[in-house]
Amino acid sequence: MTEVVAIGGSAGSLPVVMAILKALPVAFDYTVIVVIHRLKNVVSEMERILAEASNLNIREPEDKEPIKKGIVYLAPQNYHLQIEADRTFSLDYSEPVNYSRPSIDVTFECVATVFKGRSVAILLSGANADGAAGLGKVIENGGTGIVQEPNTADYKLMPQAAIDKNKRALRQSPDDIVDYVSTVNSSQKPRE
Amino acid sequence: MAERHITNDDLVEILHLINRTYGYDFSDYSRASIKRRIHRSMDMSNLETAYELKFRLANDAEYFRWFLEVLTVNVTEMFRDPEFYTELREKVFPALATYPIIKIWHAGCATGEEVYSMAIMLKEAGLLERAKIYATDLNPLNIEKAKKGITSLQHVKSYTHNYIRSGGKTDFSDYYSAQYGAAIISSELRKNILFSQHNLVTDQVFNEFQLICCRNVLIYFNKDLQNRVISLFYDSLSPMGYLAIGTKESLLFTEVRDRFEVISAENKIFRRKKSSTSIK
Ligand SMILES: C[S@@+](CC[C@H](N)C(=O)[O-])C[C@H]1O[C@@H](n2cnc3c(N)ncnc32)[C@H](O)[C@@H]1O
Numbered sequence: 337m338t339e340v341v342a343i344g345g346s347a348g349s350l351p352v353v354m355a356i357l358k359a360l361p362v363a364f365d366y367t368v369i370v371v372i373h374r375l376k377n378v379v380s381e382m383e384r385i386l387a388e389a390s391n392l393n394i395r396e397p398e399d400k401e402p403i404k405k406g407i408v409y410l411a412p413q414n415y416h417l418q419i420e421a422d423r424t425f426s427l428d429y430s431e432p433v434n435y436s437r438p439s440i441d442v443t444f445e446c447v448a449t450v451f452k453g454r455s456v457a458i459l460l461s462g463a464n465a466d467g468a469a470g471l472g473k474v475i476e477n478g479g480t481g482i483v484q485e486p487n488t489a490d491y492k493l494m495p496q497a498a499i500d501k502n503k504r505a506l507r508q509s510p511d512d513i514v515d516y517v518s519t520v521n522s523s524q525k526p527r528e
Numbered sequence: 529m530a531e532r533h534i535t536n537d538d539l540v541e542i543l544h545l546i547n548r549t550y551g552y553d554f555s556d557y558s559r560a561s562i563k564r565r566i567h568r569s570m571d572m573s574n575l576e577t578a579y580e581l582k583f584r585l586a587n588d589a590e591y592f593r594w595f596l597e598v599l600t601v602n603v604t605e606m607f608r609d610p611e612f613y614t615e616l617r618e619k620v621f622p623a624l625a626t627y628p629i630i631k632i633w634h635a636g637c638a639t640g641e642e643v644y645s646m647a648i649m650l651k652e653a654g655l656l657e658r659a660k661i662y663a664t665d666l667n668p669l670n671i672e673k674a675k676k677g678i679t680s681l682q683h684v685k686s687y688t689h690n691y692i693r694s695g696g697k698t699d700f701s702d703y704y705s706a707q708y709g710a711a712i713i714s715s716e717l718r719k720n721i722l723f724s725q726h727n728l729v730t731d732q733v734f735n736e737f738q739l740i741c742c743r744n745v746l747i748y749f750n751k752d753l754q755n756r757v758i759s760l761f762y763d764s765l766s767p768m769g770y771l772a773i774g775t776k777e778s779l780l781f782t783e784v785r786d787r788f789e790v791i792s793a794e795n796k797i798f799r800r801k802k803s804s805t806s807i808k
Contacts, residue, residue, distance in 0.1 A: 398778040399747045400754065415776060418560035420750070426558045427747050427776050430565070430601045446560055 338366050338520045339405075339454040342447045344440030344470070346373040346462025348490025352510045353460065357392060357408060359518040366521060367403055371411040371443045373436050373462070397425040411438035419446035434466035444470025453478030456520065458513060459505075460484045462494030468501040481505040482513060534570075538578035539563055545582055550592055552666070553729045554599070556753035562599070569598040593669065600667050601748065604638040605683065606645045607690035608743075609775050612795040613649060614695050619791055620770050621653050624738055630659045633737045633764065635728060636745030637663040640674030641687075644703075646741070647717040652697045656720060662735065664726035675723045677713035679704075684711050728757050733764045740765060744774040751781065758784045765800040772797050 345353055353370060360368070394408040403409070403423045411417035416428040417438050433439035440459070444467060447455045457474040459467045461484055475481040483505045486492040499505055508516065534542070539562070540555075547553045554562060566581070573591070575581045584591050607613055624630050630650075634643045643663040650656040665671055679687075688700040704711040726734070728745070740761050746754050761771055762784060771788065773796045779785045788798040 398780070399774075399776050400751050400778065400781040402781070412776060418558070418564075420558065420560055422751070424751065424781070426560055428558075428561045428564070428601075429603060429744060429747065430561070430568075431603075442564070 337454055338456055340367045340369060340403075340447055340451045341456045341458065341517055341520060342369045342371070342444055342474075343458045343460065344371045344444060344462075344467040345460035346436075346440075346464060346466065346491070346494055348461035348463075349484075352484065352513065355510060355514050356458075356517050357394075359514045360392065360408075361518065361522070362391075363406055364520070365405050367405055368408040369411070369417070369443060369447065370408060371417060371438050371440045373438070373440075373464075373466070374413045397427075399427045400424045411443060413438070416442040417446075418442060419450045421450060423450065434464055436464065436466045440467035441470040445473045448473035448477040448479060451479070455479035456482065456517075458482045458484075458517070459495060459498045460513075461489035461491045463491040464494060465497035467494060468498040471498050471505060472502045475502055475504050482508055482516065484513065485509050534563065534566060534578045534581075539566065542566065542578065542582060542585070545585055546592075549586060550589075551730075552596070552727070556729065556750050556756075557748055558750050561601075561748055565599045565601070569595050572598065596667055597669060600670075602638045602667070602670060604641045604744075605690065606641045606679070606687040607694045607696075608642065608645075609795070610690045610693035610695075612694075612743075612772070612775065612797075613645065615792045615795045615797060616772065617649055617653065617695065620739060620772075620797065621649075621655065623768070623770070625653070625655060627738055628658065630655060630739075631735060631737045632659060632661045632739045632741070633735070634661065634663040635726070635740060635742040635761075637665050637670070637674060637723070638667075639670050639679075640677065640723065641679060642741065642743065643674065643721055643723075644677065644679075644713050644717055645691075647721065648691070648696070648703055649694075651717065656717075659720050661721045662737075663721055663723045666725070666727045666729075668725050671723050671725055677715075677718050678710045679713070681706055681709050681711050728760065729753065733760060735764065736766050737764055737769055738766055739770045739772070741772045743772060744777070746773055746777045754781075755783050758782050762787055762800060767800065767802050769800050770797060771800065 392408050396412040397409050414437055418426045418428055420426050433442055444457050455474055457471050459471050471481040483495045483498045485507045486495045488509050489495050543554050570581055637643050650659050691700045704713050775796055787801055789801055791797040791799050
């Protein structure tokens, strides 16, 4: 039983994130958490684009907001998105980690600590090494770590760093990732 | 990055040691944040184990002063979130203007940038003469810096930009003088401000205010502590007094949300409801 699917990406990851979200079932019984690096001071256009692209319940959580199922949470720009043991989000405005805020490592590590084996972490295209350590924590705690096959990524550095660091990470193409996520917690076959 | 790891038990012991030795109680801070802060301080000071950290904290007060700086996140800026200041001017100042003396509390003021921004706005609204601003922080080093009214010249450009976006009325350079790479806030703005140390965890109500600003502090607290601190603010506000919190912070998840009405959902400005009963 998966409780959380956490997706991290940077440069070049947006099309894959969109494809994953579009393929989500209308109702799903887990939580999706998306952490994408964004430029400072860019108004969160992305939230709007993503919400339009797929009739989803998608939101940027506020501090101490309880985590619910069936919702896509987007890390707000300029804050680290953390998760507390009581399954609430907490935001953090301290210095960037891996030159990034939000940092994928920060969120993935929290997911690993709180949701242990009931979590899936997916790391996509990007031009820095954020996420590799967090993905490792998820795997270490019994969760599943998936990395976009670097050959299919616009920017290979991020997925490659994660693969180099984590021998047990699964390498998948964007299509496979979409299939994987759309069938989490269901025995159904993915739609053709 | 080194792979240092402190367990939850270590964390509890470290926080206990700090409280016993220095009197700061961090036990109800957000666990995820405080753990990352402690890891970071260990990274920066090359400490490998929780044992080493405890030893250092127990025996070296100078180290603790430094450590406290890392633990409490001090990032701040002038006119941070310009739209917040715009709304404050439009929706709160008219009410403040009806009081003969306007008392304002900045709780968790860090190095004072937010306080000086407020003073500028009050001045432009013709209210500064009547204002008494109390600015407090847990960290004595922050208070020392805030009192000096010096901010780095390198940030002035972005502060000027924020100031303009917030609807500032004159030239931002009227408010500081540049000296040796620093910007010194004009003394006129500083005269109605009282900086002092106050810990939101352990210290009490000390006055009654028409406006309390506590921005980007509550996110470092857990839910229990948030409830207690918001109650403290409730008890420190005059009836119909205003409370402003950080843009990502929320009263929605606290027990006291019904005691306040929303003035700006976007910029997190609230007003204490009239009822005069205190909480608890
Ligand atoms: C991120 S700064 C916020 C500064 C400013 N209010 C702003 O929004 O730009 C957080 C401040 O809260 C202070 N702080 C943390 N815990 C506190 C406590 N228990 N009581 C008072 N201040 C506290 C820290 O020392 C730090 O200066």
